Amino acid sequence: MHFPRVLITTYHHAFLVKGGGEYEIFSIADTLKQQGFIVDIYGPYSRSLDDYDVVLHFSVHGGGLELLEKIKEANIPIVLWPNLWVRDGDIAAPDLINSYLSLADAIIFKSLAEKNNFSKSFKLPIEKCRDITLSVDDSYLIQAPPDLFKTLYGLEKYAIWFGVIEKNKNQLQAVKVLREKGIKIVLVGTARSKSYLQNCLDAGGDDILVIPNLPYKSEIVRSALQGALFYIEVGYEPAGISAIEAGLSGCKLVLSDSEWSREHFGDNAFYADPHSEESLSEAVDRVLMSNVQQKTIDESLKRFCLPHAIEPLVDILQSLTR
Template sequence: MRSHVPDIAEASGVGRQTSGVEVAQPPSAVETDRPLSTLYLMRPSLRQMAVAGAEPRRVGSSAQTAPPRRCPGSANTGPSLAGGASSQGLDQSRPASAPATENVSLSPAPHINVLLAGKLTGMTAPGGGETQLRAMAQALPEVGVEARLWRPWEHDFATAECLHLFGSEPEHLSVVQAARQRRIPVVLSPIAWFDLASCCRGPWSFRRRGLACAKFLVRAAFPALTSWRRRLYHAVDLLLPNSQAEAEQLIRYFQVPPDRIRIVPNGAERRFASAVPEPFADKVGCRDFILYAGRIEPRKNQLMFLRAMEGIVVPIVVLGSAVPGHEAYFEECQRTAGRNVQFVGGLEHDDPLLASAYAACGCLVLTSWYETPGLVALEAAMSGTPLVLPRGGCAREYFGDLAAYVSPGDVDGIRRAVLDALSAGCSPQLASLVREHFAWRTAAWATREAYEYVV
């Protein structure tokens, strides 16, 4: 589960400093829209080789994925980065992405044995973090990594060369300490987001939101003050944020040295590119509907979306279940919804109906207070589905001008963007971008490089 609220700094002590690293004035995430593949890479990688024009030795090719629905014959129009290009002067209208490695198999290399672990209670209400964990467990073996989900009561650290933790959780501190005692390197995908707006709009009571804002302001003013989160980020060997913006937050608010960061973009399964619409269309009795997919909770902001859609006759499908503890919010959404809205509950991530839903809808909408970038957006984009996404977060780093962006509280703006997306139709450019640059296998290669660095 993604978290974003920093801790109140503890009164005693200052976190470990790293000499020779300039972290006092990191660049603003708003000021720099650099490609994911060019920021905070510590050594030459597959993606850097592609940027520089060096081609890895091919020893085979994976099967071509079927063209996305409603986008037959789409060309590969994903962005290509000029060799040696700096972050300055890049066309900011183009999405940031890593050069594709999806159809390239490299020379066999020795296997790396890695244990993967997330929050102990994560599967009680699985979200994007849990999906990322399971997707990486499936994709890593394709790139020469023996990856297993860590079960502490079955697997000893001695059986692994590296431990990969997912999520910023207090419980991970003791795990990192235990791994350190065994001299097992640890990498962490923080899956976190830090800004004042998300604290103010968090899914909590007024009192708790005020406390969250106070914590953030303390952290922003005094990044050297220690907390469990800062100790965790400085204790691991490498941090793997999924965007440039998240990486810069780690530097600014926790003084993580840039050379301890490597960006690994999120991904989507290629099966979403070839889904057919009929199964889900038959289930809901319509096609080209407006789809809102995600766990139902205040952070996802379904209520504001439904208010924005009042009076619209186009069918709307809300896909997702209420997060435990937010049943009252779900009931308010149901009361606000018009007669054209269907709540169909949640689907398992591997359910073919999920891919069919993306193929059947006219557009996907997420009006969350932030998305980083939202796995459902990547999955829907695999088939060229038009996207309406929140301005908060890092979605623009992935999709550039190939998606529409809205302010979560702007009812009129949400309404206009949704109607425009419905009329725009399928985007072959969007489908090609995501299929070529943001499949899980591409992310797995980048993750393997991180393992090789610390092992």
């Protein structure tokens, strides 16, 4: 089997605040290595450009275009992973993103919802489009010590949310709704805005716990998910990998009602309109009253588990370097 040498790139300040996307880069790199690829993430310790067969670029954020232009000049194939959700027709830099699209040899999307959303705003060259799937570590299927997280943080009943804390994610609304119901919320993630984080802390009072980070794929993370009343993520854009990991761990799910959520979870989640506190309150009431066993969700989400889920990406990387 042919294993091309892969360089993963992204915009230059991506790792200043690590969120789901950045951890996804690490996970993809590790999984490709396990499949036999030579993979580096661009930085001071990556090799010279001519040592790679293909470049996988993550995001269309400003700050990466000049790098891709240099890569294109070197005649190295570029696989573009936009990882962009356009909200309410808000296109910050259409010319920039169209430049990314023109440089790419292949453009990959993790869901039909993501592709549909993207194509409404940009001139997407269909002949370059490729479909892959979300890829999640299968360790989330493993049972963790049940009281590990609760004992460590002195918790009993709580809801949990993993991800960068920022206005677009909408944690503040969840904090307010859950406090009214006397439910503690645990936010695991760093904040892009100190003022937004402080707003969440002020609104949550004694019913909020913020943990800047937990070791990725660790027992403590699995224990935190498995011990929660439910996992909540009701932002203005798709939830992503954290919700899949929560579902695999056996969590009941409260998510934003969207094409993306319905595509991935069907009827196996409780949905809320992220613009409505009333809708979120009703969704929380429904999940608390539910006696649904999450094993059916575990089974339906196994299609996202590594290493099987990485196969479409492997095929794309190989096809551009034969």
